[in-house]
Amino acid sequence: MSSHELIWAAVSHNSDGVVFQVRIAHGLQRFYVSRRVLEDVFDLERRASDAKQLELFYQCLERVLVRASKKRSIASSDTVALQTTDFIPSGNRDSRSDLHTSARSAM
Structure with a gap:
């Protein structure tokens, strides 16, 4: 597990993530992962x-916390x-976003 401590997690009021x-260093930071990202x-x-959203969040907690800690440097x-x-x-952002866009267009 990363060095960051999860204080709480909950599904947003509109069930969208x-x-x-x-707890990061000596402070607290709140993050949001949308249903679309999940x-x-x-x-x-x-x-x-x-319940499924929250279950999946906890299954992927380590990966989410790593990304959250990287984003923290620009957080308020x-x-x-x-x-x-x-x-x-x-290194994969350009090619992945092209694939993602074309896959969404095909739907």
């Missing part, structure tokens, strides 16, 4: 229940949204 708070990055099934006291691109290795 997970909000969580992490679907695109972590293969959450469409229309999954709140506001809730920081983690995007799909935050989970794509920097």
Whole structure:
């Protein structure tokens, strides 16, 4: 597990993802992972229940915390949204986004 401590996690009020708070160094930071990110990055099934969203979040907690800690350097006291691109290795972003765009266009 990373050096960051998860304080709490919950499904957002509109069932559109997970909000969580992490202790980073001597402070706290709140993050948000949308349902869309959970679907695109972590293969959450469409229309999954709140419980499934939270279960998947905990299954992928280590990966989420690593990305959250990298995004923390540009964070403020506001809730920081983690995007799909935050989970794509920097060398693969261009080719992956092209594939993702073309796959969405085909739907």
